[in-house]
Amino acid sequence: MKDFQYLFSAQQVVFGPGSLSKIAEVTEQFHLKRMMLFTTKGFRTRGYVDSIENMLGERLVVAYDQVQPHVQDFQVREALAIAEEQQIDAVIGLGGGSAVGIAKAISLALEEKRTGSPAKAAFPTEQPLIPVIAIPTTYAGSEMTPVYGITHEQGTIKRKITVKDVKITPKLTIYDPELTLELPQGVTAGSGINAFAHCIEALYSITKNPLSTAAALGGIRSIGQSLVQCVVDGRSLAARTEMLNGSFLAGVALSNVDMGLHHGICHVLGGSAGVSHGDANSIMLSHVMRFNLDVTANELALAAEAMGISTVGMSAEEAGAASADRVAEWVKQMNLPSRLRDVGVDKTDIPHLAKVAFESRTVRNNPKRIENVEQLEQLLQAAW
Template structure:
């Protein structure tokens, strides 16, 4: 555990059932001179009526709202730049993101592009954004990325067949609104993938090289909330209690990774998304138990501490036994949540493992945060386990 550590998050968070119904009131607290807002959202939010509801709330307060639904799932650099080219023709006081992780990440990037004379490519990496962006309001509609409280935004680079992040303190939003009701309509497969993504954030933060007392607090509570609710949210999607636990657990996972960061699971997941279009949550879910097994000898103590908040009875167990039970339970979740376990379903072949491992090896920011050194041969071995 490192000696020096820090923590930062969104400026204001409003959470609770039906908090979205007063979203315009919450946004109005950001200032009296708000006249024009850009609402970045996705087609499903239009179909469900959430985007129109928010627009109507804001319009009733005399605020003009432009709605953009052009951000794609797992957006490419080019997609975000095309949207920016369109929306930059107007001037906005606030940018609101309503949707899943891709929408929230894109909203953060659009906000800094509006105030920085830069391209997205020039800010890929850590602390390369020079100036604060347009103030953002983030309203998550999935329980997965925790993007609403992180300084990260992920983009896909098709030419490199990889996903890369923009990491900057200027990506933190002014306001977050967390309403579990917005997640009740999530399809089962998205509930599963995003829920496991959130769990991965918390577990990787807890075992990472940058783990610290602040990140540990958020990580362990996230693990407790998600462990107690992920199967219920999947099997009984209308359970607001389970949905709220997942939403808050996801947020805590984002807070944990903001301080401690993720590690090898994410590094290995990025090429799967960049090259084979495997969604981020599914890629993380597939890799998580196998990377933890690889890390086991370096993290057995930390993993054993996770057993209790996961609901595993450890009385009479050794640390090794408790840690093994943690991995066993993760594997059980992936089975009951119907997470794919065979990379062949996505076109991956044995001959592709070298290329995948090389691509993952370039994600040094995350690999350096892993508690155990991961060499090319290790990455190939982990990928191989997913070729049934």
């Protein structure tokens, strides 16, 4: 057992079918008076925004329902101006990682505006001035983490910058599997693979700890049992509940460890090449697992067992390779893209993408040392 550190965040989690109906009750204890909701037009159309407005009444003063993928910098500026004008005291993210992400971004930015000082936590247990409430409707996992990314655009160049701070970990997360019953197959599959990737990277993270390992293996089991079923039969509440449980465990696993090459390169593909996060995960995960296999075989062998793969008579390397093969099979079963060319990445852009990825702190946190840009070029070429 190696030495480790773990920081426990002050979070409340409400999990179960119908949990959204408890939002007024559970937010009352925070004494919040002026909340701002971040979501997409789809949730307005499906009536969820109206439901939340009815339940919270005058305490929900504004709903920003135009959230775009990858948390765009211009939307952060636009939403911040509204939040300042409305004197917001809490933010709610309803939807996937982008809705929760922009809520986190506004939480920090609004605190800085009001205090005139950097909002970054001075000590590990410092609490936010503007708490974040998360209502996830995909399996992205950001509802449990102290991380978000903003896509910054300078001329024709886009780059996704990751921010990490304990203060932006949501204080309340409401998991309602009923909100995922209408999740499209593609989003179910893509965000589900993303959750699975959180588990894999947490399992062999350079900062792993006993809790992250236990949560990662539990998440792998739940996701392995339910993800494909959710894609085949999205109206199965039992499968959706098991999958959301796996997503929760993936978020717990992710929340206190450093991610590595896989998520670093997926952020580059999203921020610099416009690839959706789900598609980037589906394409890159099995490739990165194989890339890391020579130094992560023992951990990936545990993943294979948690996935239900019979590893009797296999070496750790063989079992780890089988886990990567199983991920590739899932991608094929769920009709997700498996090559970068399928999502519009130009082969001539690979050297630039590799260079941006090589500069990423997340990529540098990989358990297998990234020595040079050429390694990343080769990885992206293999995925192209």
